Amino acid sequence: MLEVRGLRKVYTSRDRTVEALRDITFSVAAGELVCLVGPSGCGKTTLLKCLAGLLGPTGGEVRVEGRPVSGPPPGMAVVFQEYGRSLFPWMTVAQNVELPLRHKGRGRAERRRLVAESLAAVGLAHTPDAYPWQLSGGMQQRVAIARALAYEPHVMLMDEPFAAVDAQTRADLEDLIRTLWDRTGVTTLFVTHDIDEAVYLGERVVVLSSSPTVVQDDLPVDLPRERDQLDTRAMPRFTELRTRVYGEIRAAQRAAGRPDGA
Amino acid sequence: MSARPAGPPVPRTVVLGATGLGLTALAAEVLPRVLGVPDDVLPPLSVILGALAAEVPTPQFRAALAATTVQWGLGLAIAVVLGVAVGVVLGSVPWLRRLTASTVEFLRPIPSVALVPLAVLVLGTQLRSALLLIVYASFWQVLVQTMYGVADVDPVAEQTARSYGLGRWARVRHVLWPTAQPYVATGVRLAAAVALILAITAELVIGSPGLGREIAAAQSGGATALVYGLVLVTGLLGLVVNVGVRALERRLLRWHVSVRGEVAP
Incomplete structure (x- = not known):
């Protein structure tokens, strides 16, 4: 469904070049929920923009549903970290969710149905006429998720979507993502810097190294499919997995000569 | 239980503003009399208003008011359409913006009034030369x-639109234009004031029909009170223009940070 082969990205400015991504290879099968975790500054956002067709890679290629990516792929929806800037303040919640559908050529009745269904799915059935800025941060990110859902994507990319919300909201939103994935089976790639979040959410975790970035590890998460914030996180297997990922990331930082990951 | 009377309380600023205006009017009435200023220098407010009251019902006044309003409105409309169209194109094409920046910075400070002789020379004392001046002055605003508005488009909003497959035109319509709207509104408000100044100037200097020409006529007839009265009318026109544009701004931009505080719960 999503294949990344030998992806390389070098930023060139007048007097220096920065190798953000050195050699990234991994793939996500149809219906999988994969978390991509890496230390801060490892180029996660750069990688995501290359996958979303918003940034051209220096080398290698990205394929979505078998087709090489040269612009935003039609079957893909992206949920950005900065929900406040990703939602349009001049549109109501419903209009925000509906806009991509209008440009996808959906009829009026179908648009209305999709907007209502996806808002209900994220628990916001009652606020279609509010403006995003009238809502809390967590609710705004729900709107952004509803917009992605309504688009009926084949692949969903999420770029640290919960980095800016409080802990309780974050736990609720994590469970929402699991529930939606369970129900729709949409292929999901979830980028995060939070190791616990990656292990809790993912069916698989891809660990990135420090910059210049390569894939450090790719491990399946063999936790029960039914996740629970208290029970799952208390499981010995959860602790083992998070310790392993933590170790990988620390090793990567040490190799890069930055013990704090600063 | 509070003993507040029903209905919304009158805001303090409104009370203070009305009081200030009343005091100014009182001063304009009393000071000329107390200080013994001759009527042909500064007549008391009542004399000014009396002269104006005699003028307002005449067809000549109504024609002048209409002419000024039409010139102003037409000039402003042309300037807004041109300014927005050129601004969007220059703003969204970086090399075009760099190419034109120096020229814009050179042309913009030229006072429109300096173009009066040129306009008269080329276009004569017609409505067209007044329009040229009005459009030239307000276009830059x-x-x-x-x-500025186009430059303010949020990269995340732009990327969101692109990732959902919105094409160039759809992004202009749904992202660029709403982002630029508050800036355009400010531009229109500034341009509206400038356009009125230039409309009156053109009428005074070129003699195109309108309130400015009436002021000039009253001046050559030595009707001091009427000159003051007509000046008051131009001021009032400016006020109406400003209030109108602001009201429009609040309506169209109720989502914007500058407005939403007054509307949102």
Whole structure:
């Protein structure tokens, strides 16, 4: 469904070049929920923009549903970290969710149905006429998720979507993502810097190294499919997995000569 | 239980504003009399208003008011359309913006009034030369603000639109234009004031029909009170223009940070 082969990205400015991504290879099968975790500054956002067709890679290629990516792929929806800037303040919640559908050529009745269904799915059935800025941060990110859902994507990319919300909201939103994935089976790639979040959410975790970035590890998460914030996180297997990922990331930082990951 | 009377309380600023205006009017009435200023220098307010009251019902006044309003409105409309169109194009094409920046910075500070002789020479004392001056002066206000607005498009909003497959035109319509709107509104408000100044100036200097020409006529007839009265009318026109544009701004931009505080719960 999503294949990344030998992806390389070098930023060139007048007097220096920065190798953000050195050699990234991994793939996500149809219906999988994969978390991509890496230390801060490892180029996660750069990688995501290359996958979303918003940034051209220096080398290698990205394929979505078998087709090489040269612009935003039609079957893909992206949920950005900065929900406040990703939602349009001049549109109501419903209009925000509906806009991509209008440009996808959906009829009026179908648009209305999709907007209502996806808002209900994220628990916001009652606020279609509010403006995003009238809502809390967590609710705004729900709107952004509803917009992605309504688009009926084949692949969903999420770029640290919960980095800016409080802990309780974050736990609720994590469970929402699991529930939606369970129900729709949409292929999901979830980028995060939070190791616990990656292990809790993912069916698989891809660990990135420090910059210049390569894939450090790719491990399946063999936790029960039914996740629970208290029970799952208390499981010995959860602790083992998070310790392993933590170790990988620390090793990567040490190799890069930055013990704090600063 | 509070003993507040029903209905919304009158805001303090409104009370203070009305009081200030009343005091000014009182001063304008009393001071000329107390200080013994001759009527042909500064007549008391009542004399000014009396002269104006005699003038207002005449067809000549109504024609002048209409002429000024039409010139102003037409000039402003042309300037806004041109300014927005050129601003969006220059603002969204970086090399075009760099190419034109120096020229814009050179042309913008030229006072429109300096173009009066040129306009008269080329276009004569017609409505066209007044329009040229009005459009020239107000165009820059709209252009510069529109370019600021276009530059303010949020990269995340733009990427969101692109990732959902919105094409160039759809992004202009749904992302660029709403982002630029508050800036354009400011540009229009500034341009509206400038356009009125230039409309009156053109009428005074070129003699195109309108309130400015009436002021000039009253002046040559030595009707001091009427000159003051007509000046008051131009001031009032400016006020109406400003209030109108602001009201429009609040309506169209109720989502914007500058407005939403007054509307949102």
